[in-house]
Amino acid sequence: MSVIQALRGTLGEDRVLTGDDMAAWSTDWTGRYRWTPLCVVRPGSTEEVCAVMRIAHAAAVPVVPVSGHTGLAGGTHGDGAVMLSLERLNAIEEIRPEARVAVVGAGVVLSALHEAAEAQGLSFPMTFGARGSARIGGLLATNAGGSNVLRYGNTRDLVLGLEAVTAEGRVLDLMTALHKNNAGYDLRHLLIGSEGTLAVITRAVLKLVRQPRAHATAMVAARSVSEALVLLNRLQDVSGGAVEAFEYMPAAYMDTYLALHPEARAPFDSPQAVNILLELGVTAPRDSTPGEDGLVPVTGSLQETLAELMEQGLVLDAVVARSETQRAEMWARREAAAEVSLSRLGALVNDVAVPLDAVEAFLTEAGARCRALDPDVQEMVVAHLGDGNVHYALWPSGAAEGGALVEAVEEVVRALGGTFSAEHGIGLHKKASMARHRDPVALEAMRAVKTALDPKGILNPGKVLP
Amino acid sequence: MSVIQALRGTLGEDRVLTGDDMAAWSTDWTGRYRWTPLCVVRPGSTEEVCAVMRIAHAAAVPVVPVSGHTGLAGGTHGDGAVMLSLERLNAIEEIRPEARVAVVGAGVVLSALHEAAEAQGLSFPMTFGARGSARIGGLLATNAGGSNVLRYGNTRDLVLGLEAVTAEGRVLDLMTALHKNNAGYDLRHLLIGSEGTLAVITRAVLKLVRQPRAHATAMVAARSVSEALVLLNRLQDVSGGAVEAFEYMPAAYMDTYLALHPEARAPFDSPQAVNILLELGVTAPRDSTPGEDGLVPVTGSLQETLAELMEQGLVLDAVVARSETQRAEMWARREAAAEVSLSRLGALVNDVAVPLDAVEAFLTEAGARCRALDPDVQEMVVAHLGDGNVHYALWPSGAAEGGALVEAVEEVVRALGGTFSAEHGIGLHKKASMARHRDPVALEAMRAVKTALDPKGILNPGKVLP
Structure with a gap:
């Protein structure tokens, strides 16, 4: 009996897809990866997942677990694999x-x-x-x-x-x-x-x-990334560590976003080099009763703090959200990140992190290294600045090999004590980086663990480990 | 060449102890475990630790890493082992x-x-x-x-x-x-x-x-453990989650502590059934300037909150620390926990955790189960109540086998979705509990990982895995 027959016998005909029905499971969100699975199974319980694995294990057929298809690293690529969709385990x-x-x-x-x-x-x-x-x-x-x-x-x-x-x-x-x-x-x-x-x-x-009882959300323009980090520390001190988000969007990002979304508004009256989206969340009730100005105190106090920092020259411009609509408008700019970064064909995505005090150095040095290889390369940067996590996309002109640009970025990251994969993971996309930059003893330990838990190597084979 | 000779050749004579010099590494803090090591090595660098491991690995001799000797689970027991002391890596x-x-x-x-x-x-x-x-x-x-x-x-x-x-x-x-x-x-x-x-x-x-700029520390008497947890939630709401410690000491614990420390003061004028030590830490500067009463606002506001809760009958008595000396006195009671629990020969230590809303049920049911086995058993309880972590020591009368009492406690824990080892670990002490209560598939995965990373089984053998 074939694997597909065995799966159909266990899960039912309609829970095992083949042919054109597999289209949604034959690519991921980026469109960068395309593959042809053996079949797609849609189990409805843990017991059915066990049954799928027993069948695949007996036949030594690869299994690729998949849920929302939103990964950015090719982690669900599965040529000839049973695509194990978990979407029905949605209780x-x-x-x-x-x-x-x-x-x-x-x-x-x-x-x-x-x-x-x-x-x-x-x-x-x-x-x-x-x-x-x-x-x-x-x-x-x-x-x-x-x-x-x-x-x-x-x-x-x-x-x-x-x-x-x-x-x-x-x-x-x-x-x-x-x-x-x-x-x-x-x-x-x-x-x-x-x-x-x-x-x-x-x-x-x-x-x-x-749930925070009140949010205070603002867009702030700073002179530099380093000065933005001074601002972050100041806000953390004043709020007792209530900063929930501190996101960096440089001018080039904002321009691209506005070009892709003609209906959207620019954050400030005049374009700024360093645009920060920040949000504080406060749970204590004393901070959640609106004052005379209609703002909850946390928003009012953010406004005061930002006004002080403007006087000191640390903040160049600032807009505090006065409604949920304004807050949503601010977040929409940031959440278009993947769309913006990948809006140019051939974009090279680097999801790196460096220690906070090294972010500015990273941006300077990586830019210089890349322009030395490809003078017309364009950087498309957006960052979770509060974590030191920079999404450093490159739009190359073709003057240099893409791999060379990525390697150059990763060398700068490594020299600064950073990582080549902060939050997107490895999948297929960053396996070469794993080989280049992770400690060989650590890689060997990972391989030993993989072999110990999946001796036949059927679980998402070819991913993560180089 | 013997292992000891090889180690001496590498580390130097004085860094490899044998005979009576090993006394400090032949028992742990509890005194419950005693053993005879092969030798004690005291490397001064990572490179020297590598050298020790290479020698031990070649000879397939067991190695037991040890640092402060304060474990409570026999995790550093090492008959015939190289005791690898890390104390010199103290930079x-x-x-x-x-x-x-x-x-x-x-x-x-x-x-x-x-x-x-x-x-x-x-x-x-x-x-x-x-x-x-x-x-x-x-x-x-x-x-x-x-x-x-x-x-x-x-x-x-x-x-x-x-x-x-x-x-x-x-x-x-x-x-x-x-x-x-x-x-x-x-x-x-x-x-x-x-x-x-x-x-x-x-x-x-x-x-x-x-560093919190201000602490507010108090002893509070509550009617029951469940009412104490209502108090905890109230304090979390008022402070925006600033509660750092919420420790439970019942009357029997307090009596034993006072008997062992005749110089110490009781927390309240009259003995209380449920004694809670609580501490809030606040980082925002607005809370750290002393007010007219000489108290920093966070202490003042704790005092107010506790006064309100006394009026509502949720708090029976309360003392807020007004100096570092008073704070230290409060903590001294709690930090005598190991001494108090083990002050009776034959004490059985259970370091369990249950979901917060099940702590009261655990105490009631475990007490009943143990008294059914040994009517004169004494409970010596102290708890990190805010985590659901109960140090549930038993002083048996001898009417029941110790193992039966521990099993009874663990069955109650398991039925409530808890763990038999919250923070002390497994060592030798809780290996039988691992076998009884952990999922066999999880145990098998752990064994596979152990074999993958330590194929010769020389690293702290016989610990953790049953």
């Missing part, structure tokens, strides 16, 4: 307000979880542009980052427990809602960020946080 | 105030790091009673918990990077100061909490936090 099983946890399936869409948490006065603080499509399984598999990491950490910091299915089709039960649990190796953190190469994540227990 | 190599990180050796004593961070206006927020002896290597190897986990997380949440030496004596370089880094499997989290069974941690990059 928000439980929201426990007292314990501040959510129990969810891997197929839950991020924005659906946002809404469910908010309905209980809580918040799941991980967020990014693709939240309407990205699903929890993919978030965990890639340890997704985003715009609130500054305050709430990466995806892994928001996961208390998880359930996964092993390569041979058994349930690995790590479901717990505890904040302290020292009972053996932390397999949870090993699976998070392993991009489906060690096991298939099927469910998770996620931390929720108190 | 605080760097404190980078801008990046808020410390780079330290595994031998740094926790309180030394506290002082070094404070000298820069920062704080390393992990703390517990043994901070004057415990060393960073042990903290990381056991993922130490303590009293501030509620706000700052466990040890693993404070580690950005680390360096370790593998079983075969090579340097595993995971040193990074980045907050976002998705470049392959997270070996850092795999090593943290693995109790020296996968590699020897030699250095680390640790997160520092802004």
Whole structure:
């Protein structure tokens, strides 16, 4: 019996797609990768995921787990593979307000979880542009980052427990809602960020946080990235660490965004070199009652602080959002990042991070190195500046080989103690960088772990490890 | 050439101890475990640790890493083993105030790091009673918990990077100061909490936090554990999540403490059933200027909040610390926990955690189950109540077998979705519990990882995995 027949026998005809029905699972959001799967399976329970894995394991057929298709690193490429879609595991099983946890399936869409948490006065603080499509399984598999990491950490910091299915089709039960649990190796953190190469994540227990009772959101123009970081520290001091997002968009980014969105408004009356989107979230009730000016105090106090900093010359211009509409308009600029960066054919994406105090040096040095190779190269930068995470896209003119430009960027990153993959992961896209820049002893340990947990090498083969 | 000769040849005579010189490395703090090592080595650098591991690996001799000897689970037991002491790797190599990180050796004593961070206006927020002896290597190897986990997380949440030496004596370089880094499997989290069974941690990059500019510390008497948790939520709401510690000491604990420390004062005028030590830390400057009453506002506002809650009957009595001396007196009661729990011969220590909303049920049910087995058993409880982490010691009368009492407690824990090991780890002490209560598929995955990274099984053999 063929693998497809065996899968159909177990899941039912309509849960195993082939031919043209596989179109949606034969490419990813970037369009950069295209492949031809063996078939697509759509199991509806953990038990069915186990059955799929048992069949694939017996036949030694590769399996590529996939949820929202929004990855940027080719992590779901699967020529000849069983594409294991987790989208039907989309139950928000439980929201426990007292314990501040959510129990969810891997197929839950991020924005659906946002809404469910908010309905209980809580918040799941991980967020990014693709939240309407990205699903929890993919978030965990890639340890997704985003715009609130500054305050709430990466995806892994928001996961208390998880359930996964092993390569041979058994349930690995790590479901717990505890904040302290020292009972053996932390397999949870090993699976998070392993991009489906060690096991298939099927469910998770996620931390929720108190929903900020008030947000203060502003666009600020600064003279330089370094001065923007002084501003960040000042705001952290004044607010007691309440800054949730601190996002950098240079002039070239803003120009491209406005060109792609003729209906959109520029953030300031005159164009600025350093545009910062910042947001504070405050939970204490004393900060949430609107004052005489109609602003909640946190917004008022942000306005005062920014006014002071303008007097000191640290802030060149500033606009504080006075409504949810204005706040949404500010965020729309930032959340077009992937669209903006990839709007030119042949764009080279670098998702790097360096220590905060090295961001300015990185931008200067990487720019110089790239222009030495390709004088007409254009940089398209957008950054989670508060984390030191720079999305450093390059639009080459063709004067230099793309790989040479990426290597040049990565050498600057490495010299500054940074990483070539901050939040997008490795997939296929950054495997060469893994080989170039990760410690060989660490790579060997990763390979040993991979072989230990997936001896036949059927789980998302060819990804992550060079 | 014998292993001892080889080690002496490499490290020098005086860095390899044998015979009576090994006394300090032949038992741990509890005195419960005693053993006879092969020898004790005291390397002074990562390179020397590599050399030790190469010699041990070639000879297939067991190696037990040890730093501060303050573990409670027998994790450093080492009959016939090379005791690898990390205490000489005690350099605080760097404190980078801008990046808020410390780079330290595994031998740094926790309180030394506290002082070094404070000298820069920062704080390393992990703390517990043994901070004057415990060393960073042990903290990381056991993922130490303590009293501030509620706000700052466990040890693993404070580690950005680390360096370790593998079983075969090579340097595993995971040193990074980045907050976002998705470049392959997270070996850092795999090593943290693995109790020296996968590699020897030699250095680390640790997160520092802004030092709270003001603390408000109080002892509060509540009617019940459940009402104390209502109080915790109320304080979190009012302070915007600034509660750093919320510690529970019942009457029996307080009585024993006072009996052991005749010089100490009782917390309240009359004895109380539910004694809570709580502490808030506030970083914003607006809360740190003393008011007319000489109290910083955060203390004043705690006093007001507690007065309101007394009127509502939720708080029975309360004392707010008005000086550092009073604060230290409050903490001294809590930090005698290990001494108090183990002050009776034959004490059975259970370090459990349950979801917050199940703590009261745990205490009631565990007490009933234990008294059914041993009517004269005495409970000696102290808890990090804000984390659901209960140190549930039992002083048995001898009417029941100790193992039966522990199993009864663990069954109650498991039924409530809890863990039998919250922060102390497994070592030798909780191996039977691992076998009873952890998912067999998870145990198998852990064993596969152990074999992959330490094929000869020389690193702290016999620990953690049943």
